Structures are given as C-alpha cells and as structure tokens.
Amino acid sequence: MTLVELEGLTCGYQDRVVLADLNLRLDEGQRLGLAGHTGSGKTTLLKAIMGLVTPTGGVVRILGSECRQNGDFTQARRVLGYLFQNSDDQLFCPTVLEDVAFGPLNLGASQAEARAVALECLSMVGLCGFEERLTHRLSGGEKRLTSLAGVLAMRPKALLLDEPTTGLDPESKARVAEVLRGLDLALLVVSHEWDFLTQVTNRYFTLSHGHLHEAAEAPHLHHHVHSLGDLPHSHD
Numbered sequence: 001m002t003l004v005e006l007e008g009l010t011c012g013y014q015d016r017v018v019l020a021d022l023n024l025r026l027d028e029g030q031r032l033g034l035a036g037h038t039g040s041g042k043t044t045l046l047k048a049i050m051g052l053v054t055p056t057g058g059v060v061r062i063l064g065s066e067c068r069q070n071g072d073f074t075q076a077r078r079v080l081g082y083l084f085q086n087s088d089d090q091l092f093c094p095t096v097l098e099d100v101a102f103g104p105l106n107l108g109a110s111q112a113e114a115r116a117v118a119l120e121c122l123s124m125v126g127l128c129g130f131e132e133r134l135t136h137r138l139s140g141g142e143k144r145l146t147s148l149a150g151v152l153a154m155r156p157k158a159l160l161l162d163e164p165t166t167g168l169d170p171e172s173k174a175r176v177a178e179v180l181r182g183l184d185l186a187l188l189v190v191s192h193e194w195d196f197l198t199q200v201t202n203r204y205f206t207l208s209h210g211h212l213h214e215a216a217e218a219p220h221l222h223h224h225v226h227s228l229g230d231l232p233h234s235h236d
C-alpha cells in the first residue's frame with residue numbers, strides 16, 4: 001500500500017521556491033533516508049506531507065486520498081508519526097509521562113491504556129524513570145528521546161523523522177537505531193549522519209534545487225563501514 005505520495009509538489013515561502021515539481025512515494029515497509037544541504041528544504045518536505053505548509057502546486061496523497069485543506073490531513077496526522085526537527089516545538093505537557101501519553105489519549109485510549117503505552121515507549125528509548133520529570137527541564141538529548149517516545153506511542157503506520165539523532169550521545173544514537181530497525185514501519189528519515197541513515201534506511205535520497213535525487217548508496221558509507229560491522233547491510 002502507498003502511504004504517502006507527492007506528485008509534482010511545489011512549495012515555498014513568499015517568493016522563494018523550496019520544492020519544485022517534486023515527486024516522492026513512500027510505500028508500506030519502505031525505509032527512505034533523506035539528506036541535503038542546510039536550507040535545501042528537507043523540513044519543508046516533511047511539513048508538506050503533514051499539511052503544515054501549503055503547496056502552491058501539485059498533489060499530496062495520504063493512503064490514496066488527496067489532501068488539500070487542513071481538515072484533509074486529519075487522517076495523515078493519525079497514521080504518520082512526525083518528529084519535529086526542534087523538540088521544543090513538539091513537547092508541550094508539563095511532565096514526560098503526560099507528554100508521551102497525550103497522543104494515545106487523543107486517539108481515544110483510556111488513561112490506563114495510554115499510561116501503559118507511554119511507559120512501554122519510554123522504556124524503548126531508554127527513559128525508564130523519567131515519567132515525572134518536567135519536559136522543559138530536560139536536556140536536549142532527553143527532549144529528543146521523549147519526543148520520539150511520544151511519536152511511537154501513537155502507533156503510526158510510518159515515521160517521518162527530522163534529524164532524530166540531534167543531541168544524542170553514541171549510546172543513545174545506537175539505541176534509537178536499534179529501536180527503528182526493530183519496528184515494522186515505513187520510515188522517512190532526514191539526517192546529516194550517513195552512518196545512522198545506513199543503519200535504519202536502505203534507500204537514500206538527496207534534496208537539492210527543489211528536487212529529490214536517489215543515490216545508489218550512501219556516499220560516505222565506505223569511510224565508516226569497518227566501524228559499523230555488518231549493520232549497514234542488514235536491510236538489503
């Protein structure tokens with residue numbers, strides 16, 4: 001099943017065109033990695049999929065339905081787990097547990113169910129014992145992991161992750177990679193870290209001049225392949 005389809009998408013701000021006649025398809029089970037220079041439009045691309053920026057041309061289809069108005073994206077926001085580039089845009093509840101449980105509660109789970117899912121997802125990202133911590137006092141990396149737990153708690157069909165490893169130490173990064181590899185979900189991951197991308201995705205795109213270009217392999221893979229052991233090839 002095709003989860004996300006962008007057809008001839010054109011998108012920008014004021015007079016600046018950021019995405020120009022761009023095409024993309026994310027099918028069930030696909031794991032796509034996306035890189036591109038600062039300002040190339042990666043975040044804009046994810047926002048367009050979520051209906052958070054309005055295209056000036058082209059079509060966004062989620063699960064086969066064309067999405068134009070804000071209301072058309074309601075379904076998209078239920079099935080796509082979107083990790084914002086900046087965690088401060090994502091976290092808004094006072095405590096970690098409330099924040100992670102918010103999604104499931106909002107989707108109709110009971111208090112007990114939402115709590116159980118939240119605890120499970122916090123444990124997945126290595127944040128056991130963080131339940132009562134105040135979100136605005138967390139470190140950058142802890143905010144990143146809390147946001148990710150919140151996204152996972154919604155049990156999405158696909159994850160759109162904007163720089164998921166920002167602020168994470170190597171250990172947390174490895175844990176996130178392991179979590180993502182263990183999920184049977186479609187992924188669209190934006191990252192400047194090629195070694196991370198090669199661990200969690202198996203097709204690579206770069207965004208430049210408003211277009212996506214598929215790369216045959218992650219360009220910097222050869223420099224890292226020895227230290228990563230057999231990880232990069234496990235999705236082939």
Ligand SMILES: Nc1ncnc2c1ncn2[C@@H]1O[C@H](COP(=O)(O)OP(=O)(O)OP(=O)(O)O)[C@@H](O)[C@H]1O
Pocket residue numbers: 013014018036037038039040041042043044045085
């Ligand atoms: N709300 C906005 N209003 C005006 N211009 C914007 C807005 N948001 C982004 N831009 C511009 O659009 C271009 C693409 O921005 P975007 O955030 O999508 O890039 P990016 O590839 O995610 O960059 P980075 O790697 O730094 O996160 C940039 O030139 C940026 O300055």
Ligand SMILES: [Mg+2]
Pocket residue numbers: 042043044085162
């Ligand atoms: Mg960005």
